[in-house]
Amino acid sequence: MHPDLEKLIVLQRHDLEAKRLRDEIALLPKQVAALSAKLAAVEGQRAVVVDLLAKEEALRRRQESDVKDFRGKIDKTRKKIDAATTAAMVTAFEHELQFAEGEITKLEDAELESMLRTEEMEAQRKLADEAVTTAKATLSRERARAVETIDRDKLLLAEVETLRGALRPQVGEATLSNYDRIAKGKGTGLAEAMNQKCSACQMMLRPQRWNDIRDRGNSDEMMTCESCGRLLYYDPARDAPQRKTVPVESIAASIIRSL
Numbered sequence: 001m002h003p004d005l006e007k008l009i010v011l012q013r014h015d016l017e018a019k020r021l022r023d024e025i026a027l028l029p030k031q032v033a034a035l036s037a038k039l040a041a042v043e044g045q046r047a048v049v050v051d052l053l054a055k056e057e058a059l060r061r062r063q064e065s066d067v068k069d070f071r072g073k074i075d076k077t078r079k080k081i082d083a084a085t086t087a088a089m090v091t092a093f094e095h096e097l098q099f100a101e102g103e104i105t106k107l108e109d110a111e112l113e114s115m116l117r118t119e120e121m122e123a124q125r126k127l128a129d130e131a132v133t134t135a136k137a138t139l140s141r142e143r144a145r146a147v148e149t150i151d152r153d154k155l156l157l158a159e160v161e162t163l164r165g166a167l168r169p170q171v172g173e174a175t176l177s178n179y180d181r182i183a184k185g186k187g188t189g190l191a192e193a194m195n196q197k198c199s200a201c202q203m204m205l206r207p208q209r210w211n212d213i214r215d216r217g218n219s220d221e222m223m224t225c226e227s228c229g230r231l232l233y234y235d236p237a238r239d240a241p242q243r244k245t246v247p248v249e250s251i252a253a254s255i256i257r258s259l
Helices: 003-083 087-170 173-186 207-214 251-258
Strands: 190-194 231-233
Touching (some): 003 173, 003 231, 173 231
Parallel strands (some): 190 231
16 A cells, blocks of 8 residues: 555544544534524524503403493492483483493403413413524523533644654655545545445446455555545455454554554
């Protein structure tokens, strides 16, 4: 195997880990922001229910006040009936009395409907209160977890960047440039050849190319996948017979041990 390829195997592991850490560091604040927005939305829904409850209570107070006014008018009208001197006056006052009693009936029915609406909204407010409490607890927990994770990831990222910085100068300039170009376009620059396929794009390799990659005698040749263009490598440890008592060390493990 080409010596630069051996180093690139380890470098790609560092690159992927660095990317994972950077992505997580960038993602966690967005997740917290989404939870914060969810809490605001839940609080907004609760505020709507509370406002509707307040309006229903105000409506019932007006209805109760109107009923009280009509009852007062009824008392006055009855006194007028008692003092009336003609049949026409009595009839007129009785019409006023019937109208007032009818309005009281309407108001009392409306008040009952308002009480039923209030009962339903009280149940909604209870659910909204529970939702707000849950959302606050979730936001608090996830915010603390995000802070802890980001602090940890930043330390790990610094360690990985140090390893990357130490390893990159050990790779040939042309090879490193080619690796960077492929990785920029594909996300990864290397792919392991396994079971006669490129492990990245899953395309089959021609038999001759597969044999060449497995032939450890071609140690100075760097080969690419004819489909995706990634640099291919083969780990001979995968061919080690299971019955051997001495384990065959993988390429990546041997490189890391030697650094």
